[in-house]
């Protein structure tokens with residue numbers, strides 16, 4: 354299977370070479386575990402090699418996303434200006450781009466996303482987050498259909514996709530509804546592991562990756578002002 358570089362130092366070692374090309378991977382974790390940073394580094398890795406990319410953000414507005422990422426040395430704005438990157442979306446309350454245009458009909462929203470990816474010839478796509486994307490729809494069945502439909506549409510395009518998924522605080526689930534992990538080809542989980550009163554450390558594990566032999570262990574991860582880094586040989590530091 355062809356691989357693409359994840360853009361996160363150490364991650365490709367855990368994956369035995371990189372993310373599976375043209376597949377959709379769920380990046381799951383509690384709030385603040387680094388999903389957006391991971392996803393942004395994945396996009397940035399492509400941009401550095403002049404690969405077009407689409408970043409769909411429902412979590413924060415475009416401006417805030419760009420601002421936050423500039424703190425860790427990622428300059429999305431210049432790539433957007435150069436026409437290499439398209440950032441779409443905004444906080445869910447004002448996702449007019451999709452809702453007005455499509456009246457939140459599942460197939461319309463999916464074709465809208467497909468169109469953007471085709472137009473830009475994106476090689477890397479991020480949907481941040483699946484939770485807010487599915488909230489455009491009502492009821493469990495429609496939400497499941499919306500995600501399955503999107504992933505199946507993405508399969509026909511020449512792009513590798515990361516879908517972030519926030520999970521409930523204090524739960525050990527790897528997705529919100531329980532169907533997200535079935536729909537995708539792989540799941541990477543980001544963790545915060547408590548080790549002392551009020552203290553925690555970051556870690557990562559590959560939960561599943563179809564067609565790939567990957568590490569089965571939880572490994573240490575750090576976020577600094579230079580971005581996210583994984584220590585592929587290191588069990589969490591405080592174990």
Ligand SMILES: Nc1ncnc2c1ncn2[C@@H]1O[C@H](COP(=O)(O)OP(=O)(O)O)[C@@H](O)[C@H]1O
Pocket residue numbers: 382383384385386387388389390391424425576577578579
């Ligand atoms: N410059 C930095 N130095 C250290 N940690 C940072 C820095 N920037 C962000 N972080 C950490 O990353 C977290 C946010 O990561 P983010 O990717 O937004 O999480 P998620 O998308 O999973 O909610 C912050 O809560 C903070 O702990």
Ligand SMILES: [Mg+2]
Pocket residue numbers: 388389390412481
């Ligand atoms: Mg986020």
